Amino acid sequence: MSLSEAEIIRIYGKRWDIEVFFKTCKSYLKLSKEYHGLSYDALTAHVAVVFTRYMLMSVAKRDDEDERTLGELFYYMVDELADITFSHSMQLITEAMLASVQKVFHASDEQIAEFTADFISRLPEYMQELLKNNDLTAKNSIEVPS
DSSP states (O other): OOOOOOHHHHHHHHHHHHHHHHHHHHTSSSSTTSOOOOOOHEEEEEEEEHHHHHHHHHHHHOOOOOOOHHHHHHHHHHHHTTOEEEEEEEEHHHHHHHHHHHHHHOOOHHHHHHHHHHHHHHHHHHHHHHHTHHHHHHHHOOOOOO
């Protein structure tokens, strides 16, 4: 009784979508009538297949009715979940390490630059190459050995 009208409508809206989902699965996708086995695994598999059919139908319906295509959504998702590059991940790790060294050991900027140069010189050559044009080395005025 303590919920506001807006909250009740919001909750009912979610519930209504669930009701439509189950009605569609039962009436049109034969959730309850297509399979009559007693095996729990088989029943679970049947429900998964029916729900997958519903999802495929929903995607097809959305693709037909919505001007935003699935392809557009895919590219938005790819942009959001872009992989981090090796050089960027090395930069993040090195910056975190340098910040810790500076805080814990109260190192000066010159000491940090010397430490960074020594650290990078100990890395394999392919890593040094990737870090040559890195912001971290430019920020600390460090020359990466060739």
